[in-house]
Ligand SMILES: Nc1ncnc2c1ncn2[C@@H]1O[C@H](COP(=O)(O)OP(=O)(O)OP(=O)(O)O)[C@@H](O)[C@H]1O
C-alpha cells in the first residue's frame with residue numbers, strides 16, 4: 615500500500631522535557647504525521663467518511679503537544695501514533711517530533727525522533743444468536759471481544775432481527791458484525807471465538823441448528839492487500855464461503871462499514887463492494903433489531 619496522507623509541520627507550544635525549566639517555560643514542538651491507508655474508497659466515492667480527516671489528525675496532534683507534559687519526545691511520538699491508529703482506516707503511521715528549541719548546549723538546527731507503528735490486519739466477525747436472552751448474549755460476546763488480548767474492536771454494527779436461513783425449524787436470530795484489528799493470527803482468533811462461544815453454552819449438534827451464540831470469522835485482512843488471508847482449509851475457510859450470500863451478515867456489515875468489500879470466495883479473483891452484493895440478495899428476512907443493551 616503506497617497511498618498516504620502526509621501532514622507536515624503541525625506546530626504548537628508544549629511543556630515536554632526532562633529539565634524543570636522545560637516543564638515550567640514550555641517551547642515549540644513541530645510534528646509531521648505520515649498516514650498509510652487505502653485512499654481508493656475516498657477516491658471512488660468523494661466521501662469524507664471513506665478516509666481520515668487530516669484536520670482531525672492535526673487537532674489530535676495539537677492536543678497532545680499542548681497536553682500533559684512528558685519527559686521524552688519519544689513518549690510524545692508514541693501517544694500521537696496511538697491516537698492516529700485509533701482510526702480504523704489507517705494501516706501504518708510514521709510520526710516525527712521536532713524540538714528545534716531543545717536545550718542542546720551547542721548550536722544546532724533541529725532534533726527529532728521518528729517512529730513507525732502498524733495496525734494488525736482488519737478482521738470482520740459475524741455474530742448470531744437465536745436461543746436464550748439473545749441481546750444479552752451478543753452484548754457479552756462483544757465485551758469478551760473487547761477484552762481479548764491481541765484484538766482491538768474498532769466498530770460494532772447495530773443489531774438486526776433476522777429470519778433463520780437454512781437448517782431445521784428454529785426461532786428468529788439477532789445478528790451483528792464486529793470489526794477489529796488483530797495482532798493475533800487468524801487461527802488463534804478463531805480459537806478465541808470458539809472459546810467465547812463455549813462460554814455461552816454453544817453446542818454443535820445440528821448443522822445450521824439453533825444456537826445461543828455463533829461467531830464466524832468472515833474476512834481476515836483487506837481483500838486484495840498483502841495482509842489478506844485466503845484459505846481453503848475446512849477448519850478455517852477465508853473469506854467465509856457463505857458470507858456473500860447471507861443478508862444477515864452483509865446488512866449489519868454494510869451499516870457499520872458502507873465501503874466494505876468482500877472476495878467472493880477463497881478461490882475467487884473477484885472482489886466486490888458489500889453494498890453491491892446486497893443489491894442482489896433478498897433482504898426481506900432482515901429487519902431492525904433492538905438497541906444494544908435493550909431487551
Ligand atoms: N471462516 C470461518 N469462521 C468460522 N468457522 C469456520 C470458518 N471456516 C471454517 N470454519 C469451521 O466451521 C466449523 C463449523 O462452524 P459452525 O458450527 O460455526 O458452523 P455453522 O455456523 O453451523 O455454519 P456456517 O459455517 O455455515 O455459518 C468450525 O468448527 C470451524 O472450524
Ligand SMILES: Nc1nc2c(c(=O)[nH]1)N=C(CO)CN2
Nearest residue numbers: 742776777778779787822862
Ligand atoms: N438469520 C440467520 N440464519 C442463520 C444464521 C444466522 O446467524 N442468522 N446462522 C446460520 C449458521 O451460521 C444459519 N442460519
